[in-house]
Amino acid sequence: DIQMTQSPSSLSASVGDRVIITCRASQSIGSYLNWYQQKPGKVPELLIYGASSLQSGVPSRFSGSGSGTDFTLTISSLQPEDFATYYCQQSYRSPYTFGQGTKQEI
Amino acid sequence: QVQLVQSGAEVKKPGASVRVSCKASGYTFSDYDYAIHWVRQAPGQSLEWMAWINAGSGNTKYSQKFQGRVSITKDTDASTAYMDLGSLRSEDTAIYYCARGVAGAGGLRFDYWGQGTRVTVSS
Numbered sequence: 001d002i003q004m005t006q007s008p009s010s011l012s013a014s015v016g017d018r019v020i021i022t023c024r025a026s027q028s029i030g031s032y033l034n035w036y037q038q039k040p041g042k043v044p045e046l047l048i049y050g051a052s053s054l055q056s057g058v059p060s061r062f063s064g065s066g067s068g069t070d071f072t073l074t075i076s077s078l079q080p081e082d083f084a085t086y087y088c089q090q091s092y093r094s095p096y097t098f099g100q101g102t103k104q105e106i
Numbered sequence: 107q108v109q110l111v112q113s114g115a116e117v118k119k120p121g122a123s124v125r126v127s128c129k130a131s132g133y134t135f136s137d138y139d140y141a142i143h144w145v146r147q148a149p150g151q152s153l154e155w156m157a158w159i160n161a162g163s164g165n166t167k168y169s170q171k172f173q174g175r176v177s178i179t180k181d182t183d184a185s186t187a188y189m190d191l192g193s194l195r196s197e198d199t200a201i202y203y204c205a206r207g208v209a210g211a212g213g214l215r216f217d218y219w220g221q222g223t224r225v226t227v228s229s
Contacts, residue, residue: 044205094169
């Protein structure tokens with residue numbers, strides 16, 4: 001199975017800050033990398049797919065980059081509603097594994 | 107609008123089986139471009155992919171971790187997918203989600219999710 005490792009596991013930042021979350025795959029996955037946001041007690045929501053494509057309806061302060069094994073999710077200006085846990089997921093090969101999550105604290 | 111509505115919470119004893127349903131609406135359930143995936147989340151843990159079914163072809167694929175214990179089926183007329191998990195143990199206590207998988211440019215992603223079904227395994 002492809003292992004996905006996120007860093008950091010938790011992150012404290014202030015409103016307006018630029019935040020970067022990284023995700024590393026245990027082998028090359030091309031650009032088959034998705035990012036999800038999960039707010040406490042809620043369902044995961046797709047933010048970014050194909051490493052850098054913004055899902056419809058997602059604010060433009062979210063962006064993704066990377067290819068191969070190293071990927072990043074950037075929030076350009078953190079907003080209070082961005083308090084959530086963020087997960088990366090590889091869609092290169094089944095089983096479609098997720099990272100352990102990065103908990104964003106405001 | 108696309109919606110996935112799951113069945114209600116379940117409490118099961120170890121060794122029992124559970125069935126979770128996922129009723130889709132707002133799109134053509136049997137369209138070959140979409141699949142229903144099942145993902146679970148144990149308390150305080152990350153997300154874990156379990157299996158998928160293409161409602162158009164009926165093709166299925168299971169995570170090897172759950173092979174032999176999980177079965178994914180569909181009722182196309184009812185636009186509903188089902189996930190059966192057997193030989194339950196306490197470690198299967200989790201929220202089980204169905205999600206619509208769409209492939210194409212940008213690769214597979216899960217763009218709509220059900221509300222989740224809490225399954226508790228306890229003696």
